[in-house]
Structure formats: C-alpha cells, structure tokens
Amino acid sequence: MEFTKREKDVYQLLIQGKTNKQIAVYLNISDFTVRDHVSSMLRKTGVSNRVELIAAHHLKQ
Secondary structure: OOHHHHHHHHHHHHHHOOOHHHHHHHHHHOOHHHHHHHHHHHHHHHOOOOHHHHHHHHHOO
C-alpha cells in the first residue's frame, strides 16, 4: 500500500531523525496529526515502530 502525500512528507522528516513535535512544527500541523500519520504508516507496512518502518520502507524501494 502506498503512503499519502502527507505521510510521505512525515516519512521524509522521520528518516532525518525528527521528533513528532519537530515534524509538527515543520509541517504546521499538530503533534496528534503527526502521530496519526505515523500510526497509519505503521499499519500499512505491518511493523510496530519507527525503526522497523524506516527499514521496511527502505528495503521496498
């Protein structure tokens, strides 16, 4: 399953090591919205944390 445009934006900041708060400020969205996007990406990829998400998505490309 593909990520949405916003999930891709969040993902790009995740791989830079940004926190939810930093991502929220950068994208001008709430911390809760960032959390929701991360949760959605975790579900879509079937992993349980950010490290696995980055590894799974990186291997897929």
